[in-house]
Amino acid sequence: MIRCIIVDDEPLAQEVLEAHILRYGHLEIVAKCAHALEAFDVLHKEAVDLMFLDIRMPSISGIDFLQSLKNPPKVIFTTAYTEYGHKGFELDAVDYLLKPVSYERFEKSMQKLIRMLPDERPEGKSYTYFKVSGKLIKVHHEDLMYAQSVKDYIMIKTTKGSLLTHLTMKSLTELLPGNTFIRVHRSYLVNIAKVDRVDRTCLKLAGAEIPIGENYRDSVWKHLK
Numbered sequence: 001m002i003r004c005i006i007v008d009d010e011p012l013a014q015e016v017l018e019a020h021i022l023r024y025g026h027l028e029i030v031a032k033c034a035h036a037l038e039a040f041d042v043l044h045k046e047a048v049d050l051m052f053l054d055i056r057m058p059s060i061s062g063i064d065f066l067q068s069l070k071n072p073p074k075v076i077f078t079t080a081y082t083e084y085g086h087k088g089f090e091l092d093a094v095d096y097l098l099k100p101v102s103y104e105r106f107e108k109s110m111q112k113l114i115r116m117l118p119d120e121r122p123e124g125k126s127y128t129y130f131k132v133s134g135k136l137i138k139v140h141h142e143d144l145m146y147a148q149s150v151k152d153y154i155m156i157k158t159t160k161g162s163l164l165t166h167l168t169m170k171s172l173t174e175l176l177p178g179n180t181f182i183r184v185h186r187s188y189l190v191n192i193a194k195v196d197r198v199d200r201t202c203l204k205l206a207g208a209e210i211p212i213g214e215n216y217r218d219s220v221w222k223h224l225k
Helices: 011-024 036-045 062-068 082-090 103-116 169-175 214-224
Strands: 002-007 027-033 050-054 074-079 095-098 127-132 135-140 144-150 153-158 161-165 181-185 188-191 195-198 202-205 208-211
Touching: 002 011, 002 036, 011 027, 011 103, 027 036, 036 050, 036 062, 050 062, 062 074, 074 103, 095 103, 103 169, 127 161, 144 169, 169 181, 169 188, 181 208, 181 214, 188 202, 188 208, 195 214
Parallel strands: 002 027, 002 050, 050 074, 074 095
Antiparallel strands: 127 135, 144 153, 144 188, 153 161, 181 188, 195 202, 202 208
């Protein structure tokens, strides 16, 4: 899990980021801070990997705050003002998000971050946390058999039962190691180690018959070979 804090004096901006973080499902919110001094205390007490940092705040700006830190975590700036972009990148920020932040834009930032944190790449982990009914549930990859897209949710079938989480199939694919989990259909992702039988149009896994989409057939055969 990537441990993060939100530093923003606007409650609504905090709520938007928190919703995106929980939906993404691969981050843990350590604290939400309304100003830099509060964030400073958190950073000296907690291990933090990532800071979502507003630029215009009372007393001290996000830029000045970041420059005051000796060993800052990775930073994603959030602001309603475009003129600070160049300064943010001069400070090696992961990204620069303009408010209001859409979930799609947030996802792109997470992809950039994961490329910078090799320990957090899906291939290096044996488990993933998923948000289910307001709680984070740890699922070991060896127990995850397949996932099915159900409207705005993903139904995850494990050896211990089924879980329903608010994710897109695209996000799930990026969370899980690509050498084990593959898309076989626009609505299905499977653990190839759990596949029992395959034919041209479907595969059998954990007692279920899962369709193979025409656009995914070549990829499926390539992974199975």
